[in-house]
Amino acid sequence: MARDRIPTLGSRIATLDTRKAKPLPKKADPHYQTAEHQEWAEFVKRRAGYRCEHVDDGKRCWRSAEKGYRMYADHKAEVRDRPDLALDPTNGQCLCASHHTKITVQRRSERMSR
Structure with missing residues (x-):
């Protein structure tokens, strides 16, 4: 027995055409x-x-x-949260790119959920 195709509606969510709306360039602090x-x-x-x-x-x-591997000097307490500790040697840790990215994303997520 053959099944008839059920027509579906297209998505009602518009997609962003990045050819027209370019992302903002990254700017280092x-x-x-x-x-x-x-x-x-x-x-x-x-x-x-x-x-x-x-x-x-x-x-x-x-x-x-x-x-x-590329190593990063990471702030344990983010500069954005604790600018007074920005140059404190005890506020730093050396991380590989993988762990630096993982920790940075986690901290950003926590900051945005506040």
């Missing part, structure tokens, strides 16, 4: 361009031995700059 921040970031990465400090299930991440 001026704080990250200062010599003081560059020195802070270098200190944090050097203190960690250029190795990711993320600990998961009691094991430290194995990624390091030596193995060709």
Whole structure:
């Protein structure tokens, strides 16, 4: 027995044509361009031995700059939330790109849900 096709309605949600509405260009916070921040970031990465400090299930991440991974100096307390700790060495941790992205997205989500 053949089934008849049931006509469906198209989506009522309009799609965004990115050819017309270009996304805004990314703009770095001026704080990250200062010599003081560059020195802070270098200190944090050097203190960690250029190795990711993320600990998961009691094991430290194995990624390091030596193995060709990019390392980031991450603020434990976001600059946006605690500008007074922006250059505090105890407020920094060295993270690989994967863990830096994961933690940044998680913090952004928490900030937006407040």
